[in-house]
Amino acid sequence: MAVPGKKIPKTFSSSSTMGSDEDPNVYCQPCDRDGPRLPAHGYCVDCKEHLCETCFVVHKRHTLSRYHTLLDKNSMPQSISSVSVHPTQPDNFTKSCPKHTKEITKFYCQNHKTLLCSVCVTLEHTGTSCKVNYIPDISGQVINSKEHQDILKAMDNITEQCRKKTEDVKKNTAQSNNSLTDVLADIKKFRTEINQRLDELERQAEDAAKTIQKENNKNLKTVETTCNDVTKSLKTTSDTIKHLNTSKQADKLFMELKLAQQMIKDYEKSVHDLAAYDVKEYNFKENKAISTLLDKECSLGTFAEKSLKQPRPPPSVDIKSRQTSHQGKICVRTLKDKGICLISGMILLNPDLLIIIDSDNNAVKMVDTSSQSVTDQLQLDTWPWDVTSVTSTELAVSLLNKHNIQFISVSSNKLKKKQTLKVDGVCYGISYCQGKLAVSFVDPAKLQILDISGTILTTVKGENIFSRPLHVTTNTNSIYVSDYEKKTITRLNYQGEVIGSYSGMAQPQGITLSDDGTVFVCDRVRNVIEEIAGDCSTGKVVLKDLNAPFAVCWCAETCKLYFSCNTLQHNYDNFLQVFKLS
Known part of the structure; x- marks a missing residue:
């Protein structure tokens, strides 16, 4: 005893x-x-x-x-x-908790889709807020499950994407480097037709070509390294999952599958980010005036680019039906304001931080979407119209009266003016993507594509294209321009060519892109927001019976649409309306 x-x-x-x-x-x-x-x-x-x-x-x-x-x-x-x-013994649990390294992971939160230790459960995932399961109680279902098969399939898909991406970039890099070799030959041929004063310019052109070749090879190395690392990591994890499944080690398999899900998300983003490496083909364009204007010229010519990147599939012309629900409104009027708000432009820096332009009060405002309040306000000495994000901490704002673009920093929840960029007209809509600014103008109506230093790369104008283009939005493939006098949404590529157009609206105003490539447009006269296919082939009203919707912004993370009103009435214009679309 x-x-x-x-x-x-x-x-x-x-x-x-x-x-x-x-x-x-x-x-x-x-x-x-x-x-x-x-x-x-x-x-x-x-x-x-x-x-x-x-x-x-x-x-x-x-x-x-x-x-x-x-x-x-x-x-x-x-x-x-x-x-x-x-049936499950404690020895099956071997993974330490990332937050509490001395604790072992034994639980799973259904609400947050995450593995937990007992400390996590006690402090952060209580029974009143989360549905927490003890892993042995639910792990038996993962053996030969659909989830197990789907994760392995997703890993295989990423591995295949890496293989194809490496092959494509390797092929394009070779073609680009060959084209640059031809460029160098053209430079030398052109060089023999002029005198010895062009020696330095020739060296500059050669250096430029070699720099691009070096950057091409560097980018190729980055792509190869990233894809190899992803492939090796996925192979290791895939083998582990297969082994655990075969040996029916449910607990370990369950945890590996959950960790693999996060790994897949991370690697999908890593592979997607490789699309930023845009390899180009070059040819040399002679400077025809150099023989007579040698003293005034500073280069032999330019490298004409033609992208070798495979075009992405065009956005689907089918627009899915959406469920909508009103999530409330956010008051954006402050004590500094002298009149009714006119919110003419807005951009989300993250799901909790919205930047808006209050044109009538000459202000740029920072809005916390969580607390639904204006947390900072920067007063300008002229009339702003639209805003775009250049980086996560820098904005560009179009200023109408001064023919300027004002750069603004976002730091420690404060807005601060930086440098300005002079433009050659009354600028309205502005949007930044991959080092380029797309800016719309009136009087005369036109669209310009500029680099970040203000160099004009392309100008698009003509009465048959634009009349009053006030709003612009962009992605890596297209530029969308909203023209309320033409009553059109015009789609252009970065060479300035019109590749699509959508008409039939009464007065299109603010415009924003969704995460799946469709375009949301405010129609102020019809009191609706319409969703248009990315190729501008078709459209559908998603919100109706509104009050003169004017500027609009989409949040992909929360599936929320923010928009302003332009009614000249306090009870509408001083608020942002928030709708959830699913």
Whole structure:
């Protein structure tokens, strides 16, 4: 018989059978593991353990066990041998918690889709806020499951993408480098037709070509390294998952699958980011005036670019039906404002930070979407119209009266003016993408594509194209211009060519791109917001019965659409409306 107060050896198993001549009583199994031996007061059906009076009370209160089925002393099993051991042993848990490194991961939160340790559960994922499962209770379903198959398939898909991306970039890099070799030959041929004063210019052109070749090779190396790393990592994880599945180690397989899901998201982003490496083909264009204007010229010519990057598939012309719900409104009027707000432009820096342009109050405002309040306001000395993000901490704002673009920094939740960029007209819409600014103008109506230093790369104008283009939005493939007098949405490429047009609206104004390539447009006269296919082939009203919607912005992370009104009434124009679209 065990001596009262003496610790029972830790090798004691709840499945052990005790002889009736040794000890006919049933004792608390949790206490037996590391404490005094106490008589059983009850029994937990879920944990399959006998409990003393203290453990019985605590069991009913604890977050992880409050809903377990408990039997009192009269109803509980009267022998330990009748209790089966839980099929999962503690040794199956070997992964440390990322947050609490001394703890082992044993739980899974259904709400947050994350693995947890007991500390995580106690502090952050309580029973009142989350649905938490003990992994052995749910892991059995992952063996040969659809989730298991889907994750392996997703890994294979990324591996295949890496292979194709490496092949494409390698092929394009060779073609680009060959074209640059031809460029150098053309430079030399042209060079023989002029005198020795062009030696320095020739060297400059050669250096420029070699710099591009070096950058091409550097980018290729980056792509190869990234894809190789991703492929190796996925292969290792895939092999582990297959092994765990074959050996039916459910707990480890469950955790590996959950970790693999996050790995897939990270690697999908890494592979997607490789699209930024746009390899170009070059040819040399002679400077025809150089023979007579040599003293005034500073270069032999320019490298004409032609992208070798494979074009992305055109956006789907089908616009899915959306469920909409009004999420409320945000007041954006402040004590500094002298009149009704006119929100003519806006951009999201992140789901919690919205930048808006209040044209009538000459202000740039920072809006916290979580607290639904204006947290900072920068006053300008002229009339701003539209805003775009150049980086996560820098904005560009179009200024109408001064023919300028004002750069503004965003730091420590404060807005601060930086340098300005002079443009050659009354600029309205502005949008930045991959080192280029697309800016719309009136009087005369035109669209210009500029680099960040203000050099004009392309100008598009003509009465048959634009009349009053006030709003612009861009992605890597296209520029979309909203013209309220033409009543059109015009789609252009970065060479300035019109590649699509959508008409039939009464007065299109603010415009924004969704995450799947469709375009949301405010129609101020019809009081609707319309969603247009990325190729401008078709459109559908998604919000109606509005109050003169004017500027608009889409948040992909939260599927929320923010828009302003232009009614000249306080109760509408001083607020941003928020709708959720799903």
